Amino acid sequence: MRVVSLVPSLTEAVAVSAPGVLVGATDWCTHPAGLDVVRVGGTKNPDTGRIAALAPDLVLANEEENRGPDLDALRGAGLEVLVTEVRDVAQAFAELTRVVLACGLRGRPRWLDEAEAAWAAVPPAPRAPAAADRPRAVVPVWRRPWMVLGRDTFAGDVLARLGVDNAYAAHPDRYPRVPVEELRAVRPDLVVLPDEPYRFTADDGPEAFPGTPCALVDGRHLTWYGPSLATAPRVLGAALRAAAG
Structure with missing residues:
Protein backbone atom coordinates (compact mmCIF):
# COMPACT_ATOMS: atom_id res chain seq x y z
CA MET A 1 0.00 0.00 0.00
CA ARG A 2 0.95 3.60 -0.71
CA VAL A 3 -1.10 6.09 1.28
CA VAL A 4 -1.26 9.89 1.39
CA SER A 5 -2.99 11.44 4.40
CA LEU A 6 -4.51 14.92 4.39
CA VAL A 7 -5.61 14.73 8.04
CA PRO A 8 -3.04 15.12 10.84
CA SER A 9 -4.78 12.76 13.28
CA LEU A 10 -5.19 10.08 10.59
CA THR A 11 -1.56 10.53 9.62
CA GLU A 12 -0.50 9.66 13.16
CA ALA A 13 -2.94 6.75 13.33
CA VAL A 14 -1.64 5.17 10.13
CA ALA A 15 2.02 5.90 10.83
CA VAL A 16 2.00 4.08 14.17
CA SER A 17 -0.23 1.25 12.93
CA ALA A 18 1.34 0.45 9.58
CA PRO A 19 4.89 1.85 9.40
CA GLY A 20 6.07 2.41 5.84
CA VAL A 21 2.61 2.71 4.31
CA LEU A 22 2.50 6.52 4.29
CA VAL A 23 4.26 8.20 1.38
CA GLY A 24 2.79 11.69 1.78
CA ALA A 25 1.22 13.95 4.42
CA THR A 26 0.37 17.60 4.95
CA ASP A 27 2.64 20.24 6.41
CA TRP A 28 0.42 20.19 9.51
CA CYS A 29 1.00 16.49 10.18
CA THR A 30 3.32 16.83 13.18
CA HIS A 31 2.93 13.38 14.72
CA PRO A 32 4.63 11.04 15.07
CA ALA A 33 7.78 13.09 15.50
CA GLY A 34 10.33 12.60 12.77
CA LEU A 35 7.83 11.35 10.19
CA ASP A 36 9.80 11.17 6.94
CA VAL A 37 7.35 11.46 4.04
CA VAL A 38 6.76 13.86 1.17
CA ARG A 39 4.93 16.99 2.31
CA VAL A 40 2.03 17.93 0.07
CA GLY A 41 0.89 21.32 1.41
CA GLY A 42 -1.83 22.23 3.85
CA THR A 43 -5.11 20.56 4.71
CA LYS A 44 -7.03 23.34 2.94
CA ASN A 45 -4.63 23.81 0.02
CA PRO A 46 -2.90 20.52 -0.81
CA ASP A 47 -0.77 20.26 -3.92
CA THR A 48 -2.97 17.85 -5.86
CA GLY A 49 -0.38 17.48 -8.61
CA ARG A 50 2.29 16.42 -6.15
CA ILE A 51 -0.12 13.97 -4.55
CA ALA A 52 -0.96 12.42 -7.92
CA ALA A 53 2.74 12.14 -8.74
CA LEU A 54 3.21 9.99 -5.63
CA ALA A 55 0.84 7.44 -7.20
CA PRO A 56 -0.88 6.49 -3.94
CA ASP A 57 -3.28 3.58 -3.71
CA LEU A 58 -5.38 5.62 -1.26
CA VAL A 59 -5.77 9.22 -0.11
CA LEU A 60 -7.20 9.80 3.37
CA ALA A 61 -9.36 12.88 3.92
CA ASN A 62 -12.00 14.29 6.24
CA GLU A 63 -15.23 16.05 5.31
CA GLU A 64 -14.50 18.87 7.75
CA GLU A 65 -10.78 19.41 7.32
CA ASN A 66 -10.46 19.11 3.55
CA ARG A 67 -12.14 20.99 0.70
CA GLY A 68 -14.47 19.28 -1.75
CA PRO A 69 -12.85 20.77 -4.88
CA ASP A 70 -9.44 19.39 -3.87
CA LEU A 71 -10.87 15.92 -3.28
CA ASP A 72 -12.72 16.09 -6.60
CA ALA A 73 -9.45 16.96 -8.33
CA LEU A 74 -7.77 13.93 -6.80
CA ARG A 75 -10.62 11.68 -7.88
CA GLY A 76 -10.39 13.25 -11.34
CA ALA A 77 -6.74 12.17 -11.42
CA GLY A 78 -7.89 8.59 -10.89
CA LEU A 79 -7.06 8.34 -7.19
CA GLU A 80 -9.17 6.59 -4.58
CA VAL A 81 -10.15 8.97 -1.77
CA LEU A 82 -11.50 7.75 1.56
CA VAL A 83 -13.39 10.56 3.32
CA THR A 84 -14.05 10.24 7.04
CA GLU A 85 -16.78 11.94 9.07
CA VAL A 86 -16.24 12.28 12.81
CA ARG A 87 -18.77 14.12 14.96
CA ASP A 88 -18.42 12.23 18.25
CA VAL A 89 -16.18 9.78 20.10
CA ALA A 90 -18.06 6.65 19.03
CA GLN A 91 -17.90 7.67 15.38
CA ALA A 92 -14.17 8.31 15.75
CA PHE A 93 -13.55 4.69 16.71
CA ALA A 94 -15.67 3.41 13.84
CA GLU A 95 -13.89 5.61 11.30
CA LEU A 96 -10.44 4.80 12.64
CA THR A 97 -11.20 1.10 12.28
CA ARG A 98 -12.31 1.71 8.69
CA VAL A 99 -9.15 3.68 7.94
CA VAL A 100 -6.61 1.19 9.31
CA LEU A 101 -8.31 -1.72 7.57
CA ALA A 102 -8.38 0.23 4.30
CA CYS A 103 -4.62 0.76 4.72
CA GLY A 104 -3.99 -2.97 4.69
CA LEU A 105 -4.05 -3.98 8.35
CA ARG A 106 -5.70 -7.33 9.00
CA GLY A 107 -6.91 -6.35 12.45
CA ARG A 108 -7.24 -3.42 14.83
CA PRO A 109 -3.98 -2.07 16.29
CA ARG A 110 -3.45 -2.34 20.04
CA TRP A 111 -3.56 1.42 20.60
CA LEU A 112 -7.07 1.55 19.16
CA ASP A 113 -8.30 -1.11 21.58
CA GLU A 114 -6.60 0.73 24.45
CA ALA A 115 -8.18 4.03 23.43
CA GLU A 116 -11.63 2.51 23.19
CA ALA A 117 -11.20 0.93 26.62
CA ALA A 118 -10.13 4.28 28.08
CA TRP A 119 -13.28 5.97 26.78
CA ALA A 120 -15.50 3.06 27.80
CA ALA A 121 -14.71 4.04 31.39
CA VAL A 122 -16.05 7.56 30.74
CA PRO A 123 -19.83 8.03 31.00
CA PRO A 124 -21.60 8.89 27.72
CA ALA A 125 -22.40 12.55 27.15
CA PRO A 126 -25.86 13.50 28.47
CA ARG A 127 -28.54 14.09 25.86
CA ALA A 128 -29.23 17.51 27.36
CA PRO A 129 -27.01 19.71 29.53
CA ALA A 130 -27.16 18.53 33.12
CA ALA A 131 -27.70 20.64 36.20
CA ALA A 132 -25.52 23.17 37.93
CA ASP A 133 -22.83 20.66 38.89
CA ARG A 134 -21.58 20.67 35.27
CA PRO A 135 -19.56 23.73 34.22
Missing part, protein backbone atom coordinates in the same frame (compact mmCIF):
# COMPACT_ATOMS: atom_id res chain seq x y z
CA ARG A 136 -20.70 25.52 31.08
CA ALA A 137 -17.81 26.52 28.82
CA VAL A 138 -17.01 28.71 25.87
CA VAL A 139 -14.48 26.98 23.60
CA PRO A 140 -12.68 29.32 21.18
CA VAL A 141 -10.84 27.68 18.29
CA TRP A 142 -9.74 30.87 16.54
CA ARG A 143 -9.05 34.52 17.20
CA ARG A 144 -9.23 37.48 14.78
CA PRO A 145 -12.10 36.81 14.32
CA TRP A 146 -13.22 34.87 17.35
CA MET A 147 -14.68 31.46 16.47
CA VAL A 148 -15.97 28.89 18.93
CA LEU A 149 -17.20 25.32 19.00
CA GLY A 150 -20.87 25.16 18.05
CA ARG A 151 -23.16 22.23 17.46
CA ASP A 152 -22.34 18.66 16.52
CA THR A 153 -18.54 18.57 16.87
CA PHE A 154 -16.15 15.84 17.96
CA ALA A 155 -14.45 18.19 20.44
CA GLY A 156 -17.82 19.16 21.89
CA ASP A 157 -18.65 15.50 22.50
CA VAL A 158 -15.24 14.95 24.10
CA LEU A 159 -15.89 17.82 26.53
CA ALA A 160 -19.44 16.71 27.27
CA ARG A 161 -18.24 13.22 28.15
CA LEU A 162 -15.65 14.74 30.47
CA GLY A 163 -18.32 16.73 32.30
CA VAL A 164 -18.15 20.12 30.56
CA ASP A 165 -21.10 21.52 28.59
CA ASN A 166 -20.50 23.70 25.53
CA ALA A 167 -22.33 27.01 25.86
CA TYR A 168 -22.85 27.11 22.08
CA ALA A 169 -23.86 23.48 21.58
CA ALA A 170 -27.29 24.56 20.32
CA HIS A 171 -25.98 27.17 17.87
CA PRO A 172 -27.09 26.53 14.26
CA ASP A 173 -23.47 26.71 13.06
CA ARG A 174 -20.78 24.20 13.89
CA TYR A 175 -18.07 26.87 14.24
CA PRO A 176 -19.84 30.20 14.72
CA ARG A 177 -18.07 33.54 14.62
CA VAL A 178 -18.99 35.32 17.84
CA PRO A 179 -17.66 38.73 18.99
CA VAL A 180 -15.68 38.45 22.20
CA GLU A 181 -18.08 40.83 23.91
CA GLU A 182 -20.87 38.32 23.33
CA LEU A 183 -18.70 35.48 24.57
CA ARG A 184 -18.14 37.35 27.82
CA ALA A 185 -21.85 38.16 28.10
CA VAL A 186 -22.64 34.43 28.13
CA ARG A 187 -20.97 34.40 31.56
CA PRO A 188 -19.45 30.93 31.17
CA ASP A 189 -18.10 29.01 34.15
CA LEU A 190 -15.01 28.11 32.13
CA VAL A 191 -13.17 29.05 28.94
CA VAL A 192 -11.36 26.17 27.22
CA LEU A 193 -8.41 27.37 25.12
CA PRO A 194 -6.67 24.72 22.96
CA ASP A 195 -3.26 25.28 21.38
CA GLU A 196 -4.60 24.47 17.90
CA PRO A 197 -5.82 25.35 15.35
CA TYR A 198 -5.15 28.75 16.94
CA ARG A 199 -2.30 28.58 19.43
CA PHE A 200 -3.76 30.08 22.58
CA THR A 201 -1.22 30.58 25.36
CA ALA A 202 -1.13 32.00 28.87
CA ASP A 203 -0.38 35.40 27.30
CA ASP A 204 -2.78 35.16 24.38
CA GLY A 205 -6.39 34.32 25.18
CA PRO A 206 -7.06 34.36 28.94
CA GLU A 207 -6.76 38.16 29.11
CA ALA A 208 -9.90 38.42 26.94
CA PHE A 209 -11.95 36.77 29.70
CA PRO A 210 -11.04 38.58 32.93
CA GLY A 211 -12.40 36.90 36.03
CA THR A 212 -13.31 33.65 34.26
CA PRO A 213 -11.26 30.47 34.82
CA CYS A 214 -9.42 29.40 31.67
CA ALA A 215 -8.16 25.92 30.84
CA LEU A 216 -5.21 25.90 28.45
CA VAL A 217 -5.36 22.43 26.88
CA ASP A 218 -3.49 20.35 24.35
CA GLY A 219 -5.45 20.65 21.12
CA ARG A 220 -4.28 17.19 20.09
CA HIS A 221 -6.13 15.68 23.05
CA LEU A 222 -9.24 17.77 22.36
CA THR A 223 -9.61 17.60 18.59
CA TRP A 224 -7.50 14.70 17.24
CA TYR A 225 -8.92 11.23 16.75
CA GLY A 226 -5.97 8.86 16.76
CA PRO A 227 -3.50 7.42 19.28
CA SER A 228 -3.96 10.48 21.52
CA LEU A 229 -7.45 9.20 22.32
CA ALA A 230 -5.87 6.66 24.67
CA THR A 231 -4.60 9.36 27.05
CA ALA A 232 -7.12 12.14 26.36
CA PRO A 233 -9.59 11.22 29.14
CA ARG A 234 -6.84 11.36 31.77
CA VAL A 235 -4.81 14.32 30.51
CA LEU A 236 -7.64 16.51 29.27
CA GLY A 237 -9.87 15.60 32.19
CA ALA A 238 -7.17 16.66 34.67
CA ALA A 239 -6.65 20.00 32.92
CA LEU A 240 -10.38 20.74 32.92
CA ARG A 241 -10.82 19.81 36.59
CA ALA A 242 -7.83 21.91 37.64
CA ALA A 243 -9.17 24.98 35.84
CA ALA A 244 -12.77 24.56 36.97
CA GLY A 245 -11.71 24.12 40.57
Whole structure:
Protein backbone atom coordinates (compact mmCIF):
# COMPACT_ATOMS: atom_id res chain seq x y z
CA MET A 1 0.00 0.00 0.00
CA ARG A 2 0.95 3.60 -0.71
CA VAL A 3 -1.10 6.09 1.28
CA VAL A 4 -1.26 9.89 1.39
CA SER A 5 -2.99 11.44 4.40
CA LEU A 6 -4.51 14.92 4.39
CA VAL A 7 -5.61 14.73 8.04
CA PRO A 8 -3.04 15.12 10.84
CA SER A 9 -4.78 12.76 13.28
CA LEU A 10 -5.19 10.08 10.59
CA THR A 11 -1.56 10.53 9.62
CA GLU A 12 -0.50 9.66 13.16
CA ALA A 13 -2.94 6.75 13.33
CA VAL A 14 -1.64 5.17 10.13
CA ALA A 15 2.02 5.90 10.83
CA VAL A 16 2.00 4.08 14.17
CA SER A 17 -0.23 1.25 12.93
CA ALA A 18 1.34 0.45 9.58
CA PRO A 19 4.89 1.85 9.40
CA GLY A 20 6.07 2.41 5.84
CA VAL A 21 2.61 2.71 4.31
CA LEU A 22 2.50 6.52 4.29
CA VAL A 23 4.26 8.20 1.38
CA GLY A 24 2.79 11.69 1.78
CA ALA A 25 1.22 13.95 4.42
CA THR A 26 0.37 17.60 4.95
CA ASP A 27 2.64 20.24 6.41
CA TRP A 28 0.42 20.19 9.51
CA CYS A 29 1.00 16.49 10.18
CA THR A 30 3.32 16.83 13.18
CA HIS A 31 2.93 13.38 14.72
CA PRO A 32 4.63 11.04 15.07
CA ALA A 33 7.78 13.09 15.50
CA GLY A 34 10.33 12.60 12.77
CA LEU A 35 7.83 11.35 10.19
CA ASP A 36 9.80 11.17 6.94
CA VAL A 37 7.35 11.46 4.04
CA VAL A 38 6.76 13.86 1.17
CA ARG A 39 4.93 16.99 2.31
CA VAL A 40 2.03 17.93 0.07
CA GLY A 41 0.89 21.32 1.41
CA GLY A 42 -1.83 22.23 3.85
CA THR A 43 -5.11 20.56 4.71
CA LYS A 44 -7.03 23.34 2.94
CA ASN A 45 -4.63 23.81 0.02
CA PRO A 46 -2.90 20.52 -0.81
CA ASP A 47 -0.77 20.26 -3.92
CA THR A 48 -2.97 17.85 -5.86
CA GLY A 49 -0.38 17.48 -8.61
CA ARG A 50 2.29 16.42 -6.15
CA ILE A 51 -0.12 13.97 -4.55
CA ALA A 52 -0.96 12.42 -7.92
CA ALA A 53 2.74 12.14 -8.74
CA LEU A 54 3.21 9.99 -5.63
CA ALA A 55 0.84 7.44 -7.20
CA PRO A 56 -0.88 6.49 -3.94
CA ASP A 57 -3.28 3.58 -3.71
CA LEU A 58 -5.38 5.62 -1.26
CA VAL A 59 -5.77 9.22 -0.11
CA LEU A 60 -7.20 9.80 3.37
CA ALA A 61 -9.36 12.88 3.92
CA ASN A 62 -12.00 14.29 6.24
CA GLU A 63 -15.23 16.05 5.31
CA GLU A 64 -14.50 18.87 7.75
CA GLU A 65 -10.78 19.41 7.32
CA ASN A 66 -10.46 19.11 3.55
CA ARG A 67 -12.14 20.99 0.70
CA GLY A 68 -14.47 19.28 -1.75
CA PRO A 69 -12.85 20.77 -4.88
CA ASP A 70 -9.44 19.39 -3.87
CA LEU A 71 -10.87 15.92 -3.28
CA ASP A 72 -12.72 16.09 -6.60
CA ALA A 73 -9.45 16.96 -8.33
CA LEU A 74 -7.77 13.93 -6.80
CA ARG A 75 -10.62 11.68 -7.88
CA GLY A 76 -10.39 13.25 -11.34
CA ALA A 77 -6.74 12.17 -11.42
CA GLY A 78 -7.89 8.59 -10.89
CA LEU A 79 -7.06 8.34 -7.19
CA GLU A 80 -9.17 6.59 -4.58
CA VAL A 81 -10.15 8.97 -1.77
CA LEU A 82 -11.50 7.75 1.56
CA VAL A 83 -13.39 10.56 3.32
CA THR A 84 -14.05 10.24 7.04
CA GLU A 85 -16.78 11.94 9.07
CA VAL A 86 -16.24 12.28 12.81
CA ARG A 87 -18.77 14.12 14.96
CA ASP A 88 -18.42 12.23 18.25
CA VAL A 89 -16.18 9.78 20.10
CA ALA A 90 -18.06 6.65 19.03
CA GLN A 91 -17.90 7.67 15.38
CA ALA A 92 -14.17 8.31 15.75
CA PHE A 93 -13.55 4.69 16.71
CA ALA A 94 -15.67 3.41 13.84
CA GLU A 95 -13.89 5.61 11.30
CA LEU A 96 -10.44 4.80 12.64
CA THR A 97 -11.20 1.10 12.28
CA ARG A 98 -12.31 1.71 8.69
CA VAL A 99 -9.15 3.68 7.94
CA VAL A 100 -6.61 1.19 9.31
CA LEU A 101 -8.31 -1.72 7.57
CA ALA A 102 -8.38 0.23 4.30
CA CYS A 103 -4.62 0.76 4.72
CA GLY A 104 -3.99 -2.97 4.69
CA LEU A 105 -4.05 -3.98 8.35
CA ARG A 106 -5.70 -7.33 9.00
CA GLY A 107 -6.91 -6.35 12.45
CA ARG A 108 -7.24 -3.42 14.83
CA PRO A 109 -3.98 -2.07 16.29
CA ARG A 110 -3.45 -2.34 20.04
CA TRP A 111 -3.56 1.42 20.60
CA LEU A 112 -7.07 1.55 19.16
CA ASP A 113 -8.30 -1.11 21.58
CA GLU A 114 -6.60 0.73 24.45
CA ALA A 115 -8.18 4.03 23.43
CA GLU A 116 -11.63 2.51 23.19
CA ALA A 117 -11.20 0.93 26.62
CA ALA A 118 -10.13 4.28 28.08
CA TRP A 119 -13.28 5.97 26.78
CA ALA A 120 -15.50 3.06 27.80
CA ALA A 121 -14.71 4.04 31.39
CA VAL A 122 -16.05 7.56 30.74
CA PRO A 123 -19.83 8.03 31.00
CA PRO A 124 -21.60 8.89 27.72
CA ALA A 125 -22.40 12.55 27.15
CA PRO A 126 -25.86 13.50 28.47
CA ARG A 127 -28.54 14.09 25.86
CA ALA A 128 -29.23 17.51 27.36
CA PRO A 129 -27.01 19.71 29.53
CA ALA A 130 -27.16 18.53 33.12
CA ALA A 131 -27.70 20.64 36.20
CA ALA A 132 -25.52 23.17 37.93
CA ASP A 133 -22.83 20.66 38.89
CA ARG A 134 -21.58 20.67 35.27
CA PRO A 135 -19.56 23.73 34.22
CA ARG A 136 -20.70 25.52 31.08
CA ALA A 137 -17.81 26.52 28.82
CA VAL A 138 -17.01 28.71 25.87
CA VAL A 139 -14.48 26.98 23.60
CA PRO A 140 -12.68 29.32 21.18
CA VAL A 141 -10.84 27.68 18.29
CA TRP A 142 -9.74 30.87 16.54
CA ARG A 143 -9.05 34.52 17.20
CA ARG A 144 -9.23 37.48 14.78
CA PRO A 145 -12.10 36.81 14.32
CA TRP A 146 -13.22 34.87 17.35
CA MET A 147 -14.68 31.46 16.47
CA VAL A 148 -15.97 28.89 18.93
CA LEU A 149 -17.20 25.32 19.00
CA GLY A 150 -20.87 25.16 18.05
CA ARG A 151 -23.16 22.23 17.46
CA ASP A 152 -22.34 18.66 16.52
CA THR A 153 -18.54 18.57 16.87
CA PHE A 154 -16.15 15.84 17.96
CA ALA A 155 -14.45 18.19 20.44
CA GLY A 156 -17.82 19.16 21.89
CA ASP A 157 -18.65 15.50 22.50
CA VAL A 158 -15.24 14.95 24.10
CA LEU A 159 -15.89 17.82 26.53
CA ALA A 160 -19.44 16.71 27.27
CA ARG A 161 -18.24 13.22 28.15
CA LEU A 162 -15.65 14.74 30.47
CA GLY A 163 -18.32 16.73 32.30
CA VAL A 164 -18.15 20.12 30.56
CA ASP A 165 -21.10 21.52 28.59
CA ASN A 166 -20.50 23.70 25.53
CA ALA A 167 -22.33 27.01 25.86
CA TYR A 168 -22.85 27.11 22.08
CA ALA A 169 -23.86 23.48 21.58
CA ALA A 170 -27.29 24.56 20.32
CA HIS A 171 -25.98 27.17 17.87
CA PRO A 172 -27.09 26.53 14.26
CA ASP A 173 -23.47 26.71 13.06
CA ARG A 174 -20.78 24.20 13.89
CA TYR A 175 -18.07 26.87 14.24
CA PRO A 176 -19.84 30.20 14.72
CA ARG A 177 -18.07 33.54 14.62
CA VAL A 178 -18.99 35.32 17.84
CA PRO A 179 -17.66 38.73 18.99
CA VAL A 180 -15.68 38.45 22.20
CA GLU A 181 -18.08 40.83 23.91
CA GLU A 182 -20.87 38.32 23.33
CA LEU A 183 -18.70 35.48 24.57
CA ARG A 184 -18.14 37.35 27.82
CA ALA A 185 -21.85 38.16 28.10
CA VAL A 186 -22.64 34.43 28.13
CA ARG A 187 -20.97 34.40 31.56
CA PRO A 188 -19.45 30.93 31.17
CA ASP A 189 -18.10 29.01 34.15
CA LEU A 190 -15.01 28.11 32.13
CA VAL A 191 -13.17 29.05 28.94
CA VAL A 192 -11.36 26.17 27.22
CA LEU A 193 -8.41 27.37 25.12
CA PRO A 194 -6.67 24.72 22.96
CA ASP A 195 -3.26 25.28 21.38
CA GLU A 196 -4.60 24.47 17.90
CA PRO A 197 -5.82 25.35 15.35
CA TYR A 198 -5.15 28.75 16.94
CA ARG A 199 -2.30 28.58 19.43
CA PHE A 200 -3.76 30.08 22.58
CA THR A 201 -1.22 30.58 25.36
CA ALA A 202 -1.13 32.00 28.87
CA ASP A 203 -0.38 35.40 27.30
CA ASP A 204 -2.78 35.16 24.38
CA GLY A 205 -6.39 34.32 25.18
CA PRO A 206 -7.06 34.36 28.94
CA GLU A 207 -6.76 38.16 29.11
CA ALA A 208 -9.90 38.42 26.94
CA PHE A 209 -11.95 36.77 29.70
CA PRO A 210 -11.04 38.58 32.93
CA GLY A 211 -12.40 36.90 36.03
CA THR A 212 -13.31 33.65 34.26
CA PRO A 213 -11.26 30.47 34.82
CA CYS A 214 -9.42 29.40 31.67
CA ALA A 215 -8.16 25.92 30.84
CA LEU A 216 -5.21 25.90 28.45
CA VAL A 217 -5.36 22.43 26.88
CA ASP A 218 -3.49 20.35 24.35
CA GLY A 219 -5.45 20.65 21.12
CA ARG A 220 -4.28 17.19 20.09
CA HIS A 221 -6.13 15.68 23.05
CA LEU A 222 -9.24 17.77 22.36
CA THR A 223 -9.61 17.60 18.59
CA TRP A 224 -7.50 14.70 17.24
CA TYR A 225 -8.92 11.23 16.75
CA GLY A 226 -5.97 8.86 16.76
CA PRO A 227 -3.50 7.42 19.28
CA SER A 228 -3.96 10.48 21.52
CA LEU A 229 -7.45 9.20 22.32
CA ALA A 230 -5.87 6.66 24.67
CA THR A 231 -4.60 9.36 27.05
CA ALA A 232 -7.12 12.14 26.36
CA PRO A 233 -9.59 11.22 29.14
CA ARG A 234 -6.84 11.36 31.77
CA VAL A 235 -4.81 14.32 30.51
CA LEU A 236 -7.64 16.51 29.27
CA GLY A 237 -9.87 15.60 32.19
CA ALA A 238 -7.17 16.66 34.67
CA ALA A 239 -6.65 20.00 32.92
CA LEU A 240 -10.38 20.74 32.92
CA ARG A 241 -10.82 19.81 36.59
CA ALA A 242 -7.83 21.91 37.64
CA ALA A 243 -9.17 24.98 35.84
CA ALA A 244 -12.77 24.56 36.97
CA GLY A 245 -11.71 24.12 40.57
